[in-house]
Amino acid sequence: MRTGLAGQRLVAAFFVGALLFNYPVLSLFDRSEPFIGMPMLWVCLFVLWAMMIGVVAWIVERGAR
Amino acid sequence: MLSGTVVVAVSFAYLLVLFAVAYFGDRRAEQGRSIIANSWTYALSMAVYCTAWTYFGSVGRAASGGVWFLPIYLGPTLAMTLSWLVLLKMIRIAKTYRITSIADFIASRYGKSHLLGGLVTIIAVVGMIPYIALQLKAISSGYTVLTGQHDSGFFPFAGSSWVNDGTLYVALTLAVFTVLFGARHLDATERHEGMVAAIAFESVVKLLAFLVIGVFVTYVVFDGFGDIFARAFADPELAGLLSLKTASSAGYGGWFAMTLLALLSVIFLPRQFQVTVVENVNEQHLRRATWLFPAYLLLINIFVLPIALGGLLYFGRGTVDPDTFVLSLPLAHGEGMLALLAFVGGLSAATGMVIVETIAVSTMVCNDLVMPLLLRTERFKRSEHPDLTGLLLGIRRGAILGVLLLGYLYFRLAGEAYALVSIGLISFAAVAQFAPAMLGGMYWRGGTREGALAGLLAGFVVWAYTLMLPSVAKSGWLDRDFLDHGLFGLGFLRPEQLFGLAGLDSISHALFWSLAANIASYVLVSLARVPTGQEASQATLFVDVFRRGQDAPATFWRGSAQVQDLLPLVARFLGAERARRIFQTYALERGLGGIEQLKPDPGLVQFAETQLAGAIGGASARVMVSSVVQEEPLGLDEVMDILDEASQVRAYSHQLEEKSQALEAATAELRAANERLKELDRLKDDFMSSVTHELRTPLTSIRAFSEMLFDDPKIDLKDRTRFLGIIVSETERLTRLVNQVLDMAKIESGHAEWHNTDIDMRELVEQAVETTAQLFRDRGAVVELDLPDEALHLRADHDRLVQVMLNLLSNAAKFVPTAGGWARISLSRETGQIRVDVSDNGPGIPSDELGVIFEKFRQGGDEHSRPQGTGLGLPISRQIVEHFGGRLWVRSTVGQGSTFTFVLPVPPENAETVQSTQ
Structure with missing residues (x-):
């Protein structure tokens, strides 16, 4: 797995995460108006974070099979 | 409001529960039924990352900076994504070479350097204090909040003196528990199963x-997320916290x-290294931790912002210390038990961090700072210490106590002035200095000891100057003057705007300058010289850990020691009984009967050193082992030789392949040659039988006529003359046959003599025709000559060519019909060659015999019809013509005669320049 497909997927996930959690993508969510009654930045950060954890879980648990 | 007695009792009860868990974990580990050998416990133990800083400090940070508490947890999420690249390699390296701390890791990588290990230890201690x-502060302020020893803003009353300060007792209690968890006994593997179980709990x-x-x-104080956020949006002051730009001046x-910073910290914090790398049971557990640990971080952070906003909404801004919201909100609503639960949670976070961190740091202090110094002293070397396990344990326990007391000292000096989060970030920036030397050491062979030293030193100095000193100065323990005007009044040396770099927050500023100085020094100093043999060998062991496997290190050690010397050495540090046991196991693994049979080979030395490395660190282990070992240090060339060994083996196998291919080709050639030999053998047999057959025919007639003359003396003269004539003629034929066979043999073996002279082919043909004129006349045949006008010169053996002509002409004479026979001989010059045709109107040769007539003893026609001959004329003629570079062939149609043709090459212009052959 270290050099296999899952390893490459994880590296790709890292770069996607690094992109999403930094400027300029982050600034897209930084709006002052509420999003479903909650701060958009806070909601988006947690949703993206959860999605990333989900993707990583999918990659590694799938590789375990 | 709770009484202090209740809080202390609950806290102690909780610590005892923790200890019970740890004790249970240790017991199960001894029985071989580990409770931590699963990926869930492993991932949970990694959550030691979340300390009191997370528990109380995140809320405090969110209260002043909105979502700015999140990068501390997003970083680890990203880091864990790369765990299969980085952490797995660290785990494999640490397991293979028994590395028990970051200091040991770096020291081992750069040639087992004491100096480097000591420096890393000092950075770790200074950075972690x-x-x-911070943890002590969290516990003590939590206690004061719970017991009501605080003002209306929940700020604790200042402790009047050291003796009355509860924090000191907290520190001492934690020291005792840490010793119980991590330094009760000495373990060669430096793994603490019980502690890990307690941390996971x-x-x-x-x-x-x-x-x-x-x-x-x-959901109780407020009416869900929507309610809190709606109120926050309504408050213009709080609304600013909800945006990244307005909440902090640090920017993107x-x-x-x-x-x-957080990404690096989660890898290089000593406690993270301890639980992730040292305490790892199975590399596969890392797989689940890759997502489970980030998921834990996400869960624990969901309520941070709501609690912070809720506290600010409830208490108002600036009235209550936001770091205590977790406790003060339940207390303000009269939920004492809830507040106690929150305190226990905070206590968990703080104790977990303190236990693991001090164990990790004390291992470093013992193995990489105290032991090397002890080993250096003459007194220690000379004196006989039969068992040093007690000393080792004592050093570790002392280190644990010392680190905690230093932490308490820092708390007394600077703790009050700073929020929790800022303190934590200072420590993070310190451990980030390990990153270049660690990562560089794992992926780059070129790093040297001086490079690592320079990088760490530069990074540490810049960190201390730009982050540590300002924090101390801001606490009032140093003159603030250098902060505002720079060191020695030099403006460009202002610690928080080094070289005039403004516009960054202090953490980013310090991180940039320290890492820049660190990486630059590490790389540039490393590139100043070629790595030494030991550095190169260690570099290879680390960088290629996945390729080399477990047995490789022995190859880099050239030295030997008797087991009688090594066993007591290991026993001094591990205890006699355990040392005997592990040596026994080692012997059994190698199929030997017992310790006595162990051979003093490099592998044994390596084994002993690895065992010692677990207990006292790699660098000290090397020193100890080399005291009993006759070791020859390896030079760079020798290390490279060893490294080349593998590629040599590959080269050998390649050569072997080539050779076997060559062998196959040779076999095929030999087989062909064998076939050819068999064929030649067959031809020889044929030749012999042909020769004997040809010899027998004339011999038979000679013998018959001789016997007739011998038996009957009264034969009349006429018959006698006729018989003698036949005998003479047959003898001549025999002589001719023997001569031809000899001739043939000479030509074929290359021993024939050739007398080359300049000859005129026209003359030669005329001479040959003249010689054979009588033969044709006897048969009544006509000979036609077609010769060119000018002479055709050529350099060759005159007699041999005459032999060829005579053979062809006599053949023609033999085969022409008795009535109306004719033969035509033509000589002509073609480009580069002279051509001779001898045609007749004989019976012709069937096409299937055209090739056969040039073989030895093969004559055309059947036995009866063919005229007399040896069957060697044409083969010899062909040999002669081919000797001069020409060709001899025949064209024939049955019933219409045959044409024998041969060509001889001549130089284009002049016959004189024909070079002589032999």
Whole structure:
């Protein structure tokens, strides 16, 4: 797995995460108006974070099979 | 409001529960039924990352900076994504070479350097002391909040003196517990199963406690997330917290720096290294931790912002210390037990961090700072210490106590002035200095000891100047003057705007300068010289750990020692009984009967050193082992030779392949040659039988006529003359046959003599025709000559060519019909060659015999019809013509005669220049 497909997927996930959690993508969510009654930045950060954890879980648990 | 007795009793009860868990874990480990050998416990133990800083400090940070608490947890999420690249390699390296701390890791990588190990230890201790102080501060302020020893803003009353200060007793209690968890006995593997079990348990407790408080604040005090956020949006002051730009002045650069800092910290913090690398049971557990640990971080952070906003909404801004919201909100609502639960959660976070961190740091202090110094002293070397396990344990326990007391000291000196989060970030920036030397050491062979030393030193100095000293100065323990005007009044040396770099927050600023200085020094100094043999060998062991496997290190050690010397040495540090046991196991693994049969080979030395490395660190182990070993240090060339060995083996196998291919080709050639030999053998047999057959025919007639003359003396003269004539003619034929056979043999073997002279072919043909004229006349045949006008010169053996002509002409004479026979001989010059045709109107040769007539003893026609001959004329003629580079062939149609043709090459212009052959 270290050099296999899952390893490459994880590296790709890292770069996607690094992109999403930094400027300029982050600034897209930084709006002052509420999003479903909650701060958009806070909601988006947690949703993206959860999605990333989900993707990583999918990659590694799938590789375990 | 709770009484102090209740809080202390509950705290001690909780610590005892923790200890019970740890004791249970240790017992199970001894029985071989580990309770931590699963990926869930492993991932939970990693959550020691979440300390009191997370538990109390995140809320405090969110209260002043909105979502700015998040990079500290996004960084680890990103880092864990790369765990299969980085952490797995660290785990494999640490397991293979028994590395038990970051200091040991770096020291081992750069040639087992004591100096480097000591420097890393000092950085780790200095960097971790504020962090430990932070935990003490969290516990003590939590206690004061719970017991009501605080003012209306929940700020604790200042402790009047050291003796009355509860924090000191907290520190001492924690020291005792840490010793119980991590330094009760000495373990060669430096693994603490019980401690890991307790940490995992604590992780569950702190998560549950925090979630309970979060739910309480969000859904009991307020009416869910929507309600809190709606109120926050309504408050113009709080609304600013909800945006990244307005909440902090650090900007996106600061956000990135914070993420990077946390990313590095989760790998290089001593306690993370301890639980992730040293305490790892199975590499496969890392797989689940890759997502489970980030998921834990996400869960524990969901309620941070709601609690912070809730506290600010409830108490108002600036009235209550936001770091205590987790406790003060339940207390303000009269939920004492809830507040106690929150305190236990915070206690969990703080104790977990303190226990693991001090164990990790004390291992470093013992193995990489105290032991090397002890080993250096003459007194220690000379004196006989039969068993040093007690000394080792004593050093570790002392180190644990010392680190905690230093933490307390920092808390007394600077703790009050700083918020929790800022202290934590200072520590993070310190451990980030390990990153270049660690990562460089794992992926780059070129790093040298001086490079690592320079990098660490530069990074540490810049960190201390730009972050540590300002924090001390701001606490009032140093003159603030250098902060505002720079060192020695030099403006460009202002610690928080080094070289005039302004516009960054202090953490980003310090991180940038320290890492820049660190990486630059590490790389540039490393590139100043070629690595030494030991550095190169260690570099290879680390960089290629996945390729080399477990047995490789022995190859880099050239030295030997008797087991009688090594066993007592190991026993001094591990205890006699355990040392005997592990040597026994080692012997059995090698199929030997017992310790006595162990051979003094490099492998044994390596084994002993690895065992010692677990207990006293790689560098000290090397020193100890080399005291009993006759070791020859390896030079760079020799190390490279060893490294080349593998490629040589590959080269050998390649050569072997080539050779076997060549062998196959040779076999095929030999087989062909064998076939050819068999064929020649067959031809020889044929030749012999032909020759004997040809010899027998004339011999038979000679013998018959001789016997007739011998038996009957009264034969009349006429018959006698006729018989003698036949005998003479047959004898001549025999002589001719023997001559031809000899001739043939000579030509074929290349021993024939050739007398080359300049000859005129026209003359030669005329001469030959003249010689054979009588033969044709006897048959009544006509000979036609077609010769060119000018002479055709050529350099060759005159007699041999005459032989060829005579053979062809006599053949023609033999075969022409008795009536109306004719023969035509033509000589002509073609480009580069002279051509001779001898045609007749004989019976012709069937096409299937055209090739056969040039073989030895093969004559055309059947036995009866063919005229007399040896069957060697044409083969010899062909040999002669081919000797001069020409060709001889025949064209024939049955019933219409045959044409024998031969060509001889001549130089284009002049016959004189024909070079002589032999």
